[in-house]
Amino acid sequence: MRLVKAEVVKLLTTNTWWLFALGAFVTWMATFALNATVAHFTMGASTPEGASAEDAANLAVVGDQIYQAANLYTSGQLFGLLFVVLLGIVMVTSEFYHQTVTSTFLTTPHRTAVISAKLIVAGFAGLLFWVVTTGLNIPATMIFLQAENLPTHLGDADVLRAILLNGLAYVLWGIFGVGIGVLIRSQVAATVTAVLAYLLGTALIGVLFTLLAGWLDQDWIEKIQYGLPSVASSLMVAGRNLPNQPDYWVGAVVLIVWAVVTGTIGTLITRKRDIS
């Protein structure tokens, strides 16, 4: 508990936390505006006229509405998670960068306990980021949907699930950040790796694997991409299950495995490492 408190004091006594929070807030505003614009032009645009296929079309529209609503309620996720993972990384790498790791390990020779405290605080910081973003998303989305004369969908199971899993993603990425930090001690290297793996990972890898799978005519290759943290994370928070994709909980499991594996390996290495 002492150590958790010490990690919180460490976070609050430098500029990192509010700079990252500010970054997350600004990018949240941008993504919410973007999501709202997209939703405005897609929702209800395909209102069918034909009575024969009325039921089927209605279902499709509602499905699309739920998907859009879930997307709106989880706005800011793409960059929010990036800031959370960076926060986790900086919590570890700044100790090496500023050589405070010496006094940290002098105060607490039990290094595992120190890393554990960091994992807890990073996860909790992720949770806080989620609480704040969600606190902004819920009223903003409700206002937007009401202005569009659409139901808020807030009570829908799919929407609720998306919001909660979004929270899990924030926590797991915070923990994952600490794991990356202990594995790659260099502040610059860890940050660059995370940003590239996260952003490029999300955008490029999916395309790459789909192309590769098509080219080699092997479906399983396409499935490998869900083992990557960024792809797993977007799979987990999608508002609904899409065809040809694993279930959302597979994404959650993959992300937990990543967080646990990096955290454990990093801790084991740190326990043995000479600090000089």
Place this chain on the structure above:
Amino acid sequence: MSDGQIVVSGLTKRYKNLLAVDGLSFTVQPGRVTGFLGPNGAGKTTTLRMLLNLVTPTAGTATIGGRRYADLADPMRTVGAVLEASSAHRGRTGRNHLRVLCAAAGLPTHRADDVLELVGLTPAAKRKFKGYSLGMRQRLGIAAAMLGDPRVLMLDEPANGLDPEGIRWMRGFLQSLAQQGRTVLVSSHLLSEMELLADDVVIIAAGKLIRQGPVGEVLASMTTTAHVRVRTPQVDALTAALSGLPGAGVTARPDGTLLVTGVEAPAIGKAALAGGVELHELTPERPDLEGVFLELTAGKAGIR
């Protein structure tokens, strides 16, 4: 304040092909200031870091009050260490740096202000670390070490970056800590400073123990051969006069004096009188720590 003895036994650290510390054994007693001396690369820092569980020894043990650092119930209240001057987050204030340590060690927050006062850093307490001068950083390090009011102190080159006033302050500070019965282990290069400060010395070179004991004894152990400074306008005549004395050696010094070893001052005076040599100075020299150190570590020094 009992039980603050430091015992290093067979301590060894190998880096690839380099034996940084090589079967080192020594003890450090409470109530005394012990100087830890050695040329660059002798393994002082490595030894201190092994004592503090920051570096894992290849072999041997290092204990404080009979326990390894990692096994201490409350390390901050037992041992205070000052390792390098620059170990705080640049963007954090000195006071907040200490508060983080208080939180981690379960010490009350006001200890941060107490130790800032102790080292005279109160005026800079709320300034960020990046604005601290080298001497201020060193003082912050000492403040951090004193947070838990420990009975054992270890300092690696604490005089680095301190001005003469700061060095004098440090000397008084460390000596008063030792007088209170605490164990104080200080590594340093400044031998003249050590002669003023230390009660005991541990001298190492190339990772091995060269000598340990009270400063007086270590110096005395080197005075088996007499050293006498002689000034004369007739250098050659004196050299000739002394050549008759068994064991006498004459070395010219850059300042124009001669260093005569192996014979006492009266014998030199007598030989000079007999040879009709005019003497301007005849002074027996007590070897200082620096001379002893250089003699002891000669041939073993050097960066490895």
